[in-house]
Amino acid sequence: MSKQGVLLVNLGTPDSPSVKDVRRYLDEFLMDERVIDISQLGRTLLVKGIIVPFRGPKSAKTYQKIWTDKGSPLMYYSEIMRDELQNRLGGGYQVELGMRYQNPSIESALNKLKEGGVKNIRVIALFPQYASATTGSVHQKVMEIVSKWQAIPDISFINSFHNDPDMISVFAENGRKHDLETYDHYLFSFHGLPQRQLIKGDDSKKHCLQSSDCCSVLTDTNKFCYSAQCHDTARLIAESLNIPRDKYTVTFQSRLGKEPWAQPYTSEVVHNLAKNGTKRLLVFSPAFVADCLETIYEIAEEYDLEFKELGGEKVQLVESLNTHPVWIGVLEKLATQTV
Numbered sequence: 478m479s480k481q482g483v484l485l486v487n488l489g490t491p492d493s494p495s496v497k498d499v500r501r502y503l504d505e506f507l508m509d510e511r512v513i514d515i516s517q518l519g520r521t522l523l524v525k526g527i528i529v530p531f532r533g534p535k536s537a538k539t540y541q542k543i544w545t546d547k548g549s550p551l552m553y554y555s556e557i558m559r560d561e562l563q564n565r566l567g568g569g570y571q572v573e574l575g576m577r578y579q580n581p582s583i584e585s586a587l588n589k590l591k592e593g594g595v596k597n598i599r600v601i602a603l604f605p606q607y608a609s610a611t612t613g614s615v616h617q618k619v620m621e622i623v624s625k626w627q628a629i630p631d632i633s634f635i636n637s638f639h640n641d642p643d644m645i646s647v648f649a650e651n652g653r654k655h656d657l658e659t660y661d662h663y664l665f666s667f668h669g670l671p672q673r674q675l676i677k678g679d680d681s682k683k684h685c686l687q688s689s690d691c692c693s694v695l696t697d698t699n700k701f702c703y704s705a706q707c708h709d710t711a712r713l714i715a716e717s718l719n720i721p722r723d724k725y726t727v728t729f730q731s732r733l734g735k736e737p738w739a740q741p742y743t744s745e746v747v748h749n750l751a752k753n754g755t756k757r758l759l760v761f762s763p764a765f766v767a768d769c770l771e772t773i774y775e776i777a778e779e780y781d782l783e784f785k786e787l788g789g790e791k792v793q794l795v796e797s798l799n800t801h802p803v804w805i806g807v808l809e810k811l812a813t814q815t816v
């Protein structure tokens with residue numbers, strides 16, 4: 478009997494923390510028209526002329542700080558997710574891992590599934606909240622590759638899983654490991670997105686960024702809004718930990734460039750909280766399923782340092798889903814559920 482195929486896709490990471498490999502990674506990543514969604518000429522000048530040459534060496538230094546003897550955290554956690562999911566699903570399934578940028582490529586993972594003769598493919602982009610720049614880009618790439626195959630099997634895509642109750646419970650459990658009541662305030666810091674992309678993602682053109690709270694409450698009409706899905710994830714984690722609404726803030730980090738991104742910015746909120754006398758800050762980062770540069774370095778090191786310089790005592794990162802068995806159970810559910 479032929480197997481069922483599962484393709485897990487994460488963002489990707491450089492092959493090594495060398496300047497050359499980081500530049501190659503940034504080039505592929507930022508030349509994606511869904512990530513920097515401006516004209517081809519504008520993107521080429523910006524990415525190849527400015528970001529890759531200048532950001533490459535700076536980024537390489539931060540990658541060197543988080544690199545371990547097992548490699549990039551994003552990669553090794555993703556590999557364990559693949560192996561653990563394969564163990565859970567057993568011989569009736571073939572699970573492969575692809576990265577949207579760099580290695581292993583989505584194409585190589587899809588080819589393994591083709592060689593394995595799978596009868597169908599379930600694509601799971603490892604981003605809880607939908608954004609065109611992440612999940613959308615993964616789905617486009619898969620469709621581009623598979624559209625060239627002679628025999629195209631049944632293919633299904635998971636759009637998002639921002640409110641999965643088991644995923645929420647893992648973030649909550651990881652939060653509880655930190656003596657919640659010893660913190661003055663809690664942040665839910667999500668990866669940012671240019672505001673332009675939020676507006677573009679609203680097909681109705683009636684909701685995103687049209688009023689003060691339109692991107693902070695998830696409804697039927699803005700169900701694909703990245704910001705609204707992030708707010709929903711944060712609300713669910715906060716509710717399961719009994720964190721009152723005035724004790725937490727939803728923020729967006731990792732802004733690139735000068736144009737406006739989803740707000741408020743994590744860096745500004747961290748600064749304001751420190752200046753207003755907040756001493757201990759617990760930070761969840763539920764846009765990521767695995768700890769990576771953006772959590773291990775940006776939150777746990779950079780924000781912690783800046784917070785302390787302004788009078789705060791501690792910015793504590795809550796660990797990500799990583800290899801938690803309940804999270805692997807979520808993947809199993811996403812791989813087998815009827816869509």
Ligand SMILES: C=CC1=C(C)c2cc3[nH]c(cc4nc(cc5[nH]c(cc1n2)c(C)c5CCC(=O)O)C(CCC(=O)O)=C4C)c(C)c3C=C
Nearest residue numbers: 488489490512513536551608610611668733764769770771
């Ligand atoms: C215009 C630029 C970017 C957009 C839009 C963007 C969206 C986006 N990214 C993630 C997840 C991750 N991003 C990571 C790193 C990273 N992101 C950008 C730029 C944009 N991201 C850059 C330039 C980098 C590289 C690092 C740096 O130089 O700062 C990572 C970490 C990868 C790792 O190897 O650890 C993740 C994960 C999401 C979820 C998202 C939109 C929703």
Ligand SMILES: [Fe+2]
Nearest residue numbers: 668669731771
């Ligand atoms: Fe990013």
Ligand SMILES: [Fe+2]
Nearest residue numbers: 685691692702
């Ligand atoms: Fe919105």
